[in-house]
Amino acid sequence: MSVERYPGRVGPANPMHAPTGRVILVRPMATRAAAPTPTVEAPTADSPSRPDSLVDIEQNPFAAVNHYFDLGANAAGVPQDYRLLLKTPYREMRVEVPVRMDDGRLEVFIGYRVQHNGARGPYKGGVRYHPEADLDEIRALASIMTWKTAVVDIPFGGAKGGIQCEPRGMSQRELRDMTRRYTQHISYILGPHRDIPAPDMNTNAQIMAWMMDAYGAKHGYTPGIVTGKPIELGGSPGREPATAQGLAFVLEAAAPQLDFKLDGARVAIQGFGNVGSWAARILARMGCTIVAVSDLDGGIYDDGGLDMPRLMRHVETEGTVVGFPDSGPISQEQLLTLECDILVPAALGGVIDARVAEKVRAPVIAEGANHPVTPAGEAVLERRGVIVLPDLLVNSGGVIVSYFEWVQNLQVYRWPLEQVNSELQRFITEAWRQVRSTSQQEQLSLRVAAYMIGISRVMEATRLRGFV
């Protein structure tokens, strides 16, 4: 594939081009502990790439994503004024979400929806419920979605949403009321041709069903308003395991080209939710030996390989991998630095920093999670020759099948599972081929090659539309 470059300025720098009027800057309720202040400022024409210190890049997720954006934009030859436009989120919405808790208390949660870029199609991205789901994190994840949907060439832009909350310990009734209220408050900027949420960390098909219902109460029956819904409500076969299935397809395509083996490979997985648990099951079926897994409560290890069907039954009854018979305990850091063939981070971002990266012993990392490796961690891994299969590509299976779900909703038709999986394989394998060949031709890391392709496509759509 040839990626078009943008060698010159497209137009004169104009402060009016910075859509700062649309950016609502708010200080998140809980600021991340290590973030310097101010964490993120609205970029200006004079200072297009703030924050620019190394500390910011390492500790602030939006700055870290923009660091990769700059590398990809350099490779693609994007002019400075367009960089400002492409980096700046189009719209950021912050809403209060009051919920009467079961014990009678009134709790006021803060929710966000960030629409990063819609040049290539409706905004698309998950909704995360997490104590650290602050504006910087949601911005970073929204920006990642812009480049991810472009790399795999599906007709969406990038968005992300979230509520800063600790969902563990909340009752189903509290979660439902919180979800409904959040959806009502952001519904003005949603729509099947405007912005389509999906599940992310601590959200699932049930939450999507509540979102669809809350939206439909005002707008009428609209299954295409969310993806990752239950199949009974218009969800797609294969959506639940899609992210992990996509990860497995990328590993399958990459293994012969990058000279590693899947059959018999020893795999360690951090996170045992949607992405992690499905990755464990699918990779085990493909002949890998899953030697370690972890969740928020801790990790487990079995040198001979964990028995997946038994582990799934254990998690169903106990709610955690911890305590699985015939396994030993392992800490999160021990798991990330375990001697194994493939490491799959599938939980939070930023877990592999420079210190951890020095100790990683897996020769291959497949990023199930979004931005699990920090820029400093990436530099160490690169120096040590560790292959990093980047999040933009590796975990894109979820949004690819979300695209198929949206198409089925618009068609009012259901595809069989075989069709979903073979189309997923086609899209993600083609994206892998393009990322790999760009990285070879341009002498770039796989991550920067993925950013270069994504940025070039968004840039071209922006130019064609005549935004500026």
Ligand code: NAD
């Ligand atoms: P999930 O809520 O289903 O599961 C998250 C898992 O991580 C749980 O097992 C949880 O216990 C564990 N976890 C949470 N904090 C942890 C910590 N500090 N240490 C160790 N484990 C921890 O979430 P998910 O949907 O599987 O998402 C996981 C990651 O994958 C996120 O980064 C998400 O953005 C990314 N992702 C998800 C999808 C999707 O379709 N669900 C798609 C692309 C990327």
